[in-house]
Amino acid sequence: MANLLFTEFLKLKRAKMMIISILGAAVAPFIVVVATYVHMKTKQPTEVILFEELFYQTNLYTVLVIGVPLYGVVTAFLFNREYTEDTLKNLLTLPVPRISFIISKILLLFIWITMLTLVSWGLTLLLGTLGQFEGLSFSLIGESFKQFFTGGLLLFVLSMPIIFITLVMKNYVPTIIFTIVITLINIMTANSEHRDLFPWAAAGDIANNTLLSTYPLQYSYIAIIFTSIIGFIATIVYFKKIDIH
Amino acid sequence: MTVIKTSNLTKIYGKQKSVDGLNMTVNQGEIYGFLGRNGAGKTTTIRMLLGLIKPTNGQIEIFGENFYKNQKEILRRIGSIVEVPGFYENLTGKENLLINAKIIGVHKKNAIEEALQIVGLQNETKKLVGQYSLGMKQRLGIARALLHHPELLILDEPTNGLDPISIKEMRRLIKSLAEERNITILISSHILSEIEQLVDRIGIIHKGKLLEEVTFDYLRKKNRKYIEFQVSNDNKATMLLEQRCNIFDYEVHDEGNIRIYSHFGQQAEINKLFVQNDIDVVKIAMSEDKLEDYFTRLVGGDTIG
Ligand SMILES: Nc1ncnc2c1ncn2[C@@H]1O[C@H](COP(=O)(O)OP(=O)(O)OP(=O)(O)O)[C@@H](O)[C@H]1O
Ligand SMILES: [Mg+2]
DSSP states (O other), rough: HHHHHHHHHHTTTOOOOHHHHHHHHOOOOHHHHHHHHHHHHSSSSOOHHHHHHHHHHHHIIIIIIHHHHHHHHHHHHHHHHHTTTHHHHHHHTTTHHHHHHHHHHHHHHHHHHHHHHHHHHHHHHHHHHHHTTOOHHHHHHHHHHHHHHHOOOOOTTTTHHHHHHHHHSSSHHHHHHHHHHHHHHHHHTTTTGGGGGGGGHHHHHEEEEEEHHHHHHHHHHHHHHHHHHHHHHHHHHHHHHHHOO | OOOEEEEEEEETTTTTTEEEEEEOOTTTTOEEEEEEOOOHHHHHHHHHHHHHHHHSSSEEETTEETTTTTTTHHHHHHHEOSSOOOOOOBHHHHHHHHHHHHHHEEEEEEEHHHHHHHTTEEEESBBBHHHHHHHHHHHHHHHHHTTOOOOEEESSSTTTTOOOHHHHHHHHHHHHHHHHHHOOOEEEEEEEHTTTOOSEEEEEEETTEEEEEEEHHHHHHOOOOOEEESSSHHHHHHHHHHHHHOOOOOEOTTTTTEOOOTHHHHHHHHHHHHHTTTEEEEEEEEEOOOOHHHHHHOOOSSOOO
16 A cells, blocks of 8 residues: 555656645635735724634635635546546556555545645745734644644545545546535535534534534534545445446 | 466447457467457457456456456456556656556566666656657557566557557567567457467457457468469379479369469479479469458458447
């Protein structure tokens, strides 16, 4: 598995998707910090906005709006390129066992999402420091890191059905449409008291400690785990038996 | 020893039997030409042999073992190209081979350089595969298939997209692999003349069915060019051929029917010799080159595909 993972990294050499995804992950912190800064400086009398608010806003947008399509594109890229570059037949005849193939891709996806999470968290910290926002403390750094990481982890867990769609459709477009629909539902349910039953919206609330009390919090966790496991099982079952053309 | 043996191998897509009850055998050390027109079922068969698609029916034995019982170990001993080889276009040729080397566990230090050298790509160190020509990709595909020193090489139309000179080089390469490394090779093609000088045995597939599986020597004999004499006394005639003309490559068919497989263009001299020795020559004829037409006769005629 270590060798397989090594080859997964090698495949990313000179890949533009890496830099594109980093730019994508930089969007939320950049807009949040800059917009907040401008807002703070132009408002009379000057308003004090705390560092904590920057982290909260950035994580909110990352998990609920940008993260799903962004990580969806990364997922589609990882799996779909083996079809578009027609390299799957080489790998599977080496042979790479089909399950190992899926697992190594999933591992890489986890590492990739973690890296993008670090980018958005680190950039918020950096830009916020440059903008001299108040209220930065070690405990805030620790707490915000935990929240960002939770958000990234939950979105990774929720990638399983997205992997399945990518494998079945063998195309970027359905994956992107699916993730956009998820984002739209996140936005539309933002003011709904039932939103925590929707796995992706629940992920946002769990990451930011804003779960509503409408339902027991187990319901949200169950929704997320259920979605993930179904997606994973569907992926494995499908990919184990599918003919490779 | 048999390297590949399929029994009743069948693949059905919808209503179409793309491969239909195929019983094929490939023997150790031979170059086996798998011949068929577009859509005959060559690639489908090869994909089944490599475990990429599952047969609807039938059995596969490779290296004397049930393929599905020991797929992983069997595949390790095979190198293959299926249709056009695919590569990671953002990587160099060498990096692409490194992926295979890592996964298979090829630890020999210069294994990759050696493989690239065999196909003449050792100097393309900077170029990304995305910038390769079709012929270069095809050659890189061969290098990749050879990287782990397979015992069996399965090549699906490896000359696809190559120019005539490259086709010749590819043939020479394949021949040398079979001879020097004693690799068993299955090579598919839709042109008989392209693999004619290469293969030991051919299997002809048409509409999913294996029509014929014969050694190439047999075919060549059956379809060889010859001068035909119909003479009154074949014993005397053949004695003259051997002693006076040094001709040994001949066959006596029916009563007095002699076929000579060499010395084309000398039928007048041979005729004169027969007549001078009181042999009546009833007929002299030149055969057509039937090998060219053989394949067409077997599978041709109807519409393409
Ligand atoms: N995935 C598929 N779904 C449906 N039919 C298929 C599929 N793959 C192949 N076929 C059909 O099976 C038949 C055999 O195809 P195959 O690719 O094996 O032919 P081939 O001998 O390799 O031809 P070529 O010389 O053109 O490469 C064709 O009629 C083709 O249309
Ligand atoms: Mg084919």
